[in-house]
Amino acid sequence: MRNEARFPGPGFAWVDAQVVPSLLTSGRTARDYQSFHKRRRHVLLAFTFGVARHEALQGGCLFYPCAGDDWSPFIEFFGDHVDEFHFCDIGRPYQDLSSLKSKSPFADSSSYRLVTTEIDGEPKAWIQQHTVGRPYRELEPGRLKQVYERVSDGRRLTVIRRRGFGQCALGEFPNRSIGVFVHRGDTEAEGGSNVCFLANKKRRYEPLSRLFDKVSQKLVDRALIISGGVLVDRRLKRKLREQQFVFGTFEWMRVGSIGGRGRRTPIWEVVRLSAS
Ligand SMILES: C[S@@+](CC[C@H](N)C(=O)[O-])C[C@H]1O[C@@H](n2cnc3c(N)ncnc32)[C@H](O)[C@@H]1O
Numbered sequence: 001m002r003n004e005a006r007f008p009g010p011g012f013a014w015v016d017a018q019v020v021p022s023l024l025t026s027g028r029t030a031r032d033y034q035s036f037h038k039r040r041r042h043v044l045l046a047f048t049f050g051v052a053r054h055e056a057l058q059g060g061c062l063f064y065p066c067a068g069d070d071w072s073p074f075i076e077f078f079g080d081h082v083d084e085f086h087f088c089d090i091g092r093p094y095q096d097l098s099s100l101k102s103k104s105p106f107a108d109s110s111s112y113r114l115v116t117t118e119i120d121g122e123p124k125a126w127i128q129q130h131t132v133g134r135p136y137r138e139l140e141p142g143r144l145k146q147v148y149e150r151v152s153d154g155r156r157l158t159v160i161r162r163r164g165f166g167q168c169a170l171g172e173f174p175n176r177s178i179g180v181f182v183h184r185g186d187t188e189a190e191g192g193s194n195v196c197f198l199a200n201k202k203r204r205y206e207p208l209s210r211l212f213d214k215v216s217q218k219l220v221d222r223a224l225i226i227s228g229g230v231l232v233d234r235r236l237k238r239k240l241r242e243q244q245f246v247f248g249t250f251e252w253m254r255v256g257s258i259g260g261r262g263r264r265t266p267i268w269e270v271v272r273l274s275a276s
Pocket of ligand 1: 184
């Protein structure tokens with residue numbers, strides 16, 4: 001399925017009516033209000049005409065923990081503007097990187113040519129279940145790094161599929177290096193990670209604790225977060241019903257949605273508040 005950007009369409013006038021009073025009553029000035037609208041129009045135009053839908057982006061890579069094989073919608077959508085895509089998972093396909101290398105991350109593999117393939121770490125590693133002496137699972141990390149060239153114009157993309165726990169992979173990114181953070185389709189139920197990347201839960205196992213703060217540090221100052229609103233902070237979940245709000249150290253604004261596999265997931269532009 002093709003992934004096109006979709007923007008608040010018919011509901012937008014309603015959104016205006018809701019947003020204006022909330023901006024005016026929250027101590028903001030008319031200038032803030034104008035700049036919000038200028039930005040919103042800018043992003044809206046950019047996405048609508050597909051001219052520069054990266055306008056909301058300020059560099060950085062894409063990181064999608066617990067990705068499974070949900071690769072192609074993101075590479076297609078951001079392929080013109082993001083150079084490096086990092087997908088991470090502990091599941092079976094990632095445990096054998098030598099087999100994974102023949103699985104194309106594109107919906108249409110004929111539009112890209114594989115240039116190089118590298119494997120870092122052991123090609124195969126299996127997940128070790130909890131034991132009496134070790135109350136957590138273990139999986140030796142590994143990375144399949146492939147560079148592709150787009151047939152139509154020679155543009156190169158790097159696609160990294162990292163074997164291992166998303167919370168550990170997150171720690172490997174330098175601060176302010178992630179331009180697009182994706183977490184969707186995941187759950188607390190069997191088969192899901194139950195890892196709350198967009199909440200500051202305190203857990204005994206440090207890599208699982210305060211993940212929203214850690215994600216925030218890794219994001220560039222103007223980034224995109226793509227989240228279906230599951231495994232997020234309870235207050236954030238409520239705010240995600242609004243068009244624009246402040247949460248954590250960012251101002252959030254809904255700028256569109258992304259599809260794939262018959263589902264749509266909202267895209268949020270997040271801008272770091274200047275004092276943070
Ligand atoms: C419900 S699936 C969702 C897959 C994908 N996001 C999608 O929407 O198609 C959850 C995925 O998380 C992976 N997973 C579970 N715990 C994980 C962890 N701590 N780090 C990375 N991946 C994890 C599982 O292997 C599984 O592929």
